[in-house]
Amino acid sequence: MRDLSVFRALLLILTVFMSHQVAASSDTTATRSTALYDDLGGHDGIRQMMETFVLNIAEDERVVHHFVNADIERFHTQISEHICELSGGPCIYKGASMPEVHKGMNISRAEFNAIVENLITAMETHDVAVSTQNRLLAILAAMHNDVIQR
């Protein structure tokens, strides 16, 4: 009996997760809060963090070959704008859609993860709180399918 109630408690925890996720996703569509943008340090904070991110990529032999012909200045500006917009900041990302940008690049699942690791390292370098990191990562992880193997 006691064992079953433990199992039920675990199921209850699972149910709470699910409802939390549903609530979280409806949040983002209803109101556009600038909280994440602010927690990332606003315009300057994001630009600085993205600079570290770009430098991390430049030193990462797993993925740097995708950027050999890229205009690094432009990439830095575009990705900073995109993160600004995604985090609720007052920017409009004017670049191409994610599937278009990555078309023909054939980015593997492992390379996508390497990029994520470079971003996490950049956030850690800039002392971004774990809770803030997770909010940004969740937004970017949703683009996984639009980026890989295009």
Add this chain to the structure above:
Amino acid sequence: MKIRILIGAVCLSMSPIAAADFGRLLATGGLTTIEGAGGGGIVPWATLSSYAEQGQWGGTLAYNHANVRDYQLDVAAATLNYDNRVEFSYARQRFTLESLGGELEQAIYGVKYRLYGDVVYGKAPQISMGALHKKNTTFALPNAVGAADDSGTDFYLAATKAWLDGPWHRTWLANLTVRATKANEMGLLGFGGDKKDDYSLVAEASVGMFINRHWIVGVEYRQKPNHLNFADEQDWHDVFVGWFPTKRIAVALAYTNLKTIAGAPEQSGVYGSVQVTF
């Protein structure tokens, strides 16, 4: 055996030949269960061990030790993962009966196949199915208490999902596993018995929260079947802390409650696990 495994693990982890690409994110390989399969401590998860992604090879070596009131369990295990699609595992369990004297041993050969999804990406969970073939090499005692066979195969289906931005903006992980088994006390007391000589369906679950990407705290639950008349089998629980300092090393420490085993009550104690990934 412990020393030899650890030396082997250290050599492997330093050898450039064995260097894999580690194409998955930290902690997504999980730990090594006491049955060898990748997962938590007592529950196999849908995740495949090591950090091998598509087209990559990876593997782990692990040593687990549980110390409860009347028993000790030692497990040496190895896994191999290709393509983040299929995992092979091998484990040797030695169960020491401290108060009664004697040992029970078995070997476990495992295979796990990822059917669908990715634990981190997408809305759906990662789903895998697996089999654990177990061979008890100390069948005299299991036989004497009513076990029917010295070997058996468990089949399981597991679903695992991570939420990067879960409650309190922490990354959470949940796993549900359903297993068909004839094993008594995992197989240490043989397979099938005088009470029931058929498969039982049991449910297992794990829930964990990453404090940051290196530390996870969680709970596990494992339902157990009842095939022997001589003693009731009881469900297992544990509360664990996992530490992933790098992709090479994972360490877990748990407080485990295995309750009454073979009639001896209050078998709670500590569980520790060290895993090296290559």
